[in-house]
Amino acid sequence: MGGRGKRVATIGLMFIGAVAGAGFASGQEIWQFFGRHGPAGRWGLLLVVLSFWVVGVRALEHGQASQGRLDRFLAGFYPPRWVPVLEGAWLAFLAGQMALVAVGAGWTLGDLTGWPRVWGAGLTMLLTVATVLGGAGRVLRVNNLLTPLLMALMLAVAGLHRPHGVPAPGAAGGWWHSAGLYAAYNGLMGLVVLIALGPQLRARPERLAAAGLGALGLGALALAVWAVVATLPQPGQLPMVEAARRIGPGWGRAYALGLWVALFTTGVGEGFALVSRFGRRAAWSLLLAVGLAGWGFRELLVTLYPIMSVLAVLFLLPLIRHPRQIPSL
Template sequence: MRARLAFQAACTYIGTVVGAGFASGQEVYQFFGRYHAAGFLGIAACTLLLGWMGARLMALGHRLQASSFRAVTAAAFGAHGSRWTDGLMMGMLFGVMVAMVAGAGELLREQLAWPYALGAIFTMVAALATVTAGISGVLGSNAVIVPCMAGFVLVAGVHAVRSGLPGAVAAWNWRFEDAVWALGSAVLYAAFNVGLSMGVLIPLGAALEKDEIRFGAWGGACGLGVMLAVILATLYAYAPAAMQYQVPMGFVAAQLGGWIQAAFLAVLWAEVYSTLVGDLYAWLSPFPTASRARRAVVAGTILAAAFGMSLFGFARVVQFGYPLFGWISLVLLFGLFAAHRRMQRTRT
């Protein structure tokens, strides 16, 4: 096993999943924070599912030596079925763009007192300029953003523990029904994130050996599980005040003060920006030879539609949209796994 490549695969898995919704704390709260102490049970289950689903998806890419998720869906579902799959994937990517635009507007409104529209438009213009100019290097920015994000999350968690904030006590309520809902939420959360990561995980698996796939998937899943648990514990410590904000981790950053607050907010915004740029590139992929002007028109139209939808509010988009995407991803993933198993039996 090439240890360095396996470690890079684990980091890539983490970087693919850790987007702005994750970093903001809103996504963690909606999927796990509402279930009090049972939220940690949900995170433990989610970690196992992220490892298993991620390993299966990368192994699928390895077996088929697929350069993109479209090659896998075409092999599994045929030309007609893959068109439906691609359409669903693009729809989910658009939904995430709506969340990113809303998240940017709320982050800059809550922390810098900017008008919501100004913060959202500022972020959209930055993303539009990037994809129009074709500067794809920004897509590798997670190599810097993710370690910074992990560091800030750990700093916030340590600060909360050392401060003995009273909100943590109130969060340790245990109810059986919370545990049931938290486990269901774990399934949707894992499926949602792995489903939207197909475009990265499938070609990544094609470049790895079997041992590297196992280490990359399970190492990445464990890293994600630790970050989820620390963010949840931090939100509980700052409850209920943090839960009143659209971007709860922005409120936490404000409590840290000084340069830590400024740097944390910069990283949060960078997560929004990089996620928005990545999704825009995916939407523009059918137009690889289009002129810069045409790409600008298409990207501008998509962003304008996303801005209109973002007026529903960041928390509402995450609360209702992300679970829906989880159900769609769950169906797609298990359909993909089942179809590949049938293909293997046919060959034998």
């Protein structure tokens, strides 16, 4: 693979790693937003893939124009006095996302090892900080190593899963609303990471390809997870882990470890965006998420999504404007 192809693949995998995290790989997100709609949920997934591609391309373009700075990106659309307020809102979003990472890691490593949940959360956040402090090079290398392994594991479990019947008809209508909420929340996750990585891709064809790779990869994974969770009798906290255990004990343990990888790559992506904006010292603030390790994963997910999806719209609106160079603030 040449230098251009390697850059495209690296950014595309970073997009996947940033989004396919806390609730995605567990199956809980896909169940809550698409699985409960039955077969109609697949239309929602198609809408999400298209949304991710558009958001990805525009985020990379704006990231190039704003030199990877979130504040400059916002200043191109909102009055200057709004920028600090919106950055504060993004920090609140980041806190919620890192809480999901910590809670999910606590559940996952606790299930694998028998550790108290706070131990699993603490170890995960320490590794996240160590990776982020290594700079963009370390972040991209770690993601390039772990994300393909996670993708292979998710597709393998989906392929080996034996459905318990066909997907139920599900809730009538409403799939478009679920798709909108899901695309907004996860679009913001990808947005902040891709803005930070925007300067890495200078040519428009590279940005189109990287965003397309990320969107298609996420769509394929989401459809595979949907095919599993939509046919489970009663999805619990971690539906994909439950499905893997039905295949065999070894698969259950392997998928639980894969779920931890998904949580970790999401934490690394969001942590990288934080450090890109506020400097290396900000990485240590990620450890605060350990204090939420005792929360229920599903309950936290259901609580945060509606709030954060509304907030996400304020960050996605600037994508409609053509990117331009923003002077230093």
